[in-house]
Amino acid sequence: MPNHDLSPDRDGVTFFSTLSAAVTHDMKNFLAIINENAGLLGDLAVRARNGKFPIDPQKAALISEKIRKQVNRADEMIKQFNRFSHSMDRSQEVVDMEEMVHLVAGLAERIIRHHEVFLTVTSAPVPCRIQGHRFDLLHLIFRAVEITCEILDNAPEDTQKQVAVSFGSDPLLPEICFMIDTDTAAGWDTLFDTSKNRALLDRVNMYVKKAGRGCGFCLCKTRETQ
């Protein structure tokens, strides 16, 4: 359903530009590898021209495979970026949160990697669907990932830099949990206590609570607004 009523606020624009910058940076890296492989093929052709060093078919096949691998990576990234860009066109709808988590994980891969964090997503036991604006929900997930990465940046050295994302088992009370290997002094339910984060949570009628077991927090749908 097209969106006629919402344009992102400044925080939303910042989120969009952060992901755009990360994606375009990744694209440049894919192009750089394709460029070097094309260059290597050129080098081999130059050496083969005088007949002394014929092109090894296995080597050529390997280079071709490496180019194809980068093209596939770039293609996947562009598809994800296209889905992300179109999230702004859409109005309120029922959104599959597992799909949104995978989309954020793919698009923010570079950002997550820069924190040296490894993110895993466990399949939802029941569909995790939330009524809301797709763009805002993606924004909220990204913010949760950012917050966990920041906690891990400041964690003791022996902490495993891993974020495990999982989903609740009650389809009527959807929740997305972000679990890590360390505690935080700030208190799990106060992590989103900034005006920007509170506004974001309000827009999607969600709240944050400490995870039932272990270290982490869950994004939960407010019961009365479902």
Next chain:
Amino acid sequence: MSEKVLLVDDEKDFLDIMSERMQARGMTVKTADSADKALAMLENESFDAIVMDFKMPGMDGIQALKNIKTQKPELQIILLTGYATVEKTVEAMKIGATDLLEKPADLEALAAKIKQAKADKMLLVEKQTEEKIKDILQRFGG
């Protein structure tokens, strides 16, 4: 004599192909997939130039540049980046980067910069040696 280069990038595929092409041009190439590993390698080995990605996981490019320049001030560092903003370029140059190239880079242009970097390094080392000799002669009444 060939140029000895340390190539630093977190993309393994990029490291493999670049080092192969650079070696085919007569350079001696060692690789590291992080700034931390590059710094560790610099403790035991000397290079004419470092070609380093500006944005890698862990230590960021500016910090890596500062650390390398502290450890080996004569070392020439050529940065490779997806996007070179004016601010980042100026900041990198102020800290002591020799040059900054945008990805995808032209290998012939990079090879020329590496050759120049080696010549600059040799001049710098010569100058440092001369100053050391002057200093010793002055101290011992030369």
